[in-house]
Amino acid sequence: MDKSGYRILLVDDEEDILEILSFNLDREGYQVFTATNGQEALEVAARQQPHLILLDVMMPEMDGMETCGELRKLPGMEKTIIVFLTARGEDYSQIAGFDAGADDYLVKPVKMKVLLKRVEVLLRRREQVPKKSPGAADRSSGSIVLDRDRYLVIRKGEKLAFPRKEFELLALLLSWPGKVFSREEIFDKVWGNEVIVGDRTLDVHIRKIREKLGPGYIHTVKGVGYKLEEKED
Amino acid sequence: MDKSGYRILLVDDEEDILEILSFNLDREGYQVFTATNGQEALEVAARQQPHLILLDVMMPEMDGMETCGELRKLPGMEKTIIVFLTARGEDYSQIAGFDAGADDYLVKPVKMKVLLKRVEVLLRRREQVPKKSPGAADRSSGSIVLDRDRYLVIRKGEKLAFPRKEFELLALLLSWPGKVFSREEIFDKVWGNEVIVGDRTLDVHIRKIREKLGPGYIHTVKGVGYKLEEKED
DNA sequence: TAAATTTTCATTAATTTTTCCTGAACTGTA
DNA sequence: TACAGTTCAGGAAAAATTAATGAAAATTTA
Structure with a gap:
């Protein structure tokens, strides 16, 4: 997968976390953008049109869920992948159940490997461009x-x-x-x-x-x- | 077949199932390890280096296929036998298809006898090391x-x-x-x-x-x- | 209860597996 | 070199296995 074609937006109020995530995703080859609050997230998202947004649920002022709802209203952002980052112990039923429009959520602390994998999987899933590998067993059917x-x-x-x-x-x-x-x-x-x-x-x-x-x-x-x-x- | 030399890792979020499987496999003589989620599975697998992993597809957070993908990345785990446990009616294309990297999958409910047999067969199959003759052509090299x-x-x-x-x-x-x-x-x-x-x-x-x-x-x-x-x- | 679906069964058809027979090629020997 | 004795190739076909088909019974669904 060519990762350099993907834009990822990180949203968290903790600078430390942004830095770690940013570093790792960047190293993987993604284009990474950051925002430290909901308001900023909306602005960056509108401008950069990211493919995937990693959104911390716990944020001051505008929390993750509210931000998510707003993000979804932006033009061209209906199908953007939004992943919630949530602390262990937060109410899952609220997170998993509500219809703010998240595609997935991760529980902190997340192992970086897991997070990267999840991002990769989600992006690929959304990609849905079934390529054909010549010679290899092609498991996607034709007609x-x-x-x-x-x-x-x-x-x-x-x-x-x-x-x-x-x-x-x-x-x-x-x-x-x-x-x-x-x-x-x-x-x-x-x-x-x-x-x-x-x-x-x-x-x-x-x-x-x-x-x-x-x-x-x-x-x-x-x-x-x-x-x-x-x-x- | 001396089963005591084999380590098997069971991964399922349902404790009951783990217990039943564990009991039976243990009785057969295998060394059995368990994990209740993908994350734990990765940790145990890395530590114990099991020969075979029985993996439930339906699990919260990290599902079987994702776990499988991660497992495959662990050192020395490229050739570990991974068997999916899946409920009937789940999308085959998702289960058997994709490059999750499973070696086989069983449909629940599985008769214990069937499962034990399958495990035995898979372990034995992997046992056979294809012998090579020094000067002879490799089977893959010819036309x-x-x-x-x-x-x-x-x-x-x-x-x-x-x-x-x-x-x-x-x-x-x-x-x-x-x-x-x-x-x-x-x-x-x-x-x-x-x-x-x-x-x-x-x-x-x-x-x-x-x-x-x-x-x-x-x-x-x-x-x-x-x-x-x-x-x- | 009718309609649709799933399963069984008896027959037929197709393919695979095996046998048989003839003759050629090779071996060792007188 | 000619002669038996093997061993294998090739053609043909019987035997056995396995699947397709037509029809109908059993089961499930609406």
Whole structure:
């Protein structure tokens, strides 16, 4: 990940903390900005348009949550990642529960390694630019996308309704396109290790999925299992 | 298998589960350690250097996948076996996919017997150290590569589908390019010592492989066995 | 209760695995 | 060199395994 393309805003009333965080994030390659209070945070944020904001909850005058609410109102800041920094012992229910609009929160004291990792993960998640690594096992699928909330399978924009078992099965295959999943593995992951169903059951589900997706997606590897692959033969 | 030589780390935020797993694994003879959150897991792992880590995906603060990523970064932990414990219905693409770096995952509820078996198998698998012959070609260096996950044989970038027996046979030969495998050895490794098949069976499989790979790969050493070699005559 | 979903079952189909037979290549020997 | 005795390759096909299919029963859901 090229970190130099990311702007991070740190907001804390303690200069010491700002300095430590700043030092470490800077060393990682991020562009770092700081603010020591809510008001300042809003100004810097508006000007710099950071990708991620680390916000201390406990601050005088305008606290983290209020600042967060204000930040969210700024143009282009609706999707900025806002992470709360909170001291241990503060009321989690208040922090985790409220809808001030934070994306995540960290409990102080935070190990720097953890914080850096979290920042990285959050940025990457928001990045959502699925790159293709040539040659390597590409686990992001091409034309098939799952909508787990609605139990929909979207293939080339077309929405297909899938019943639960079929959906779960497809989801499993899709979780690693190309990988051959053995029957055992499929039963284990889709049905669970409690339930025991006949071998033909799986065949039938595979057939149903094939009927909906059309041919060329699910391939049988006789004696081994099934795999999903879009391009191949 | 002497289980007392293995250290297993259990990570789950639910104490009950930890207790049950701990009890059972302990009874099997493993050395068991526990942690109730990702942070603790990292600390214990760093100190105890476990051989296998059972990691619940759903945990507060730092979830299993994130923890996994962190664990992988610890020194000497690159090859530790990490197994995810996941509830059925969770997004497979999140669990199996992504580069969290898990070796396997189990779906809850897991039968204890299943879990113990899986642990045993995984530990044993990791035990086998692939032997290298000094002068021989490395299996990855040649133009033939096996992709076990996809069950494909890749020869000069070209993907070839191999049926099971042929795949296993080729895998054996490829495990030590240049070495001559005796018929006896091949039958033992590929068919297992219980199954008894005629001598001609092997010839036929070799022929099939030759048909697919083309000549120049598998060489017959009359009266001794077969070997795979890419360069020689 | 009807509709949809999931599972089973009997058959059929396809592929894989194995056997068998013929002949070529090689080995050692008279 | 010619002769038996092995050992393996190649063609063809039987045997066995495994999966696809059609239809229907069982189960769950709406």
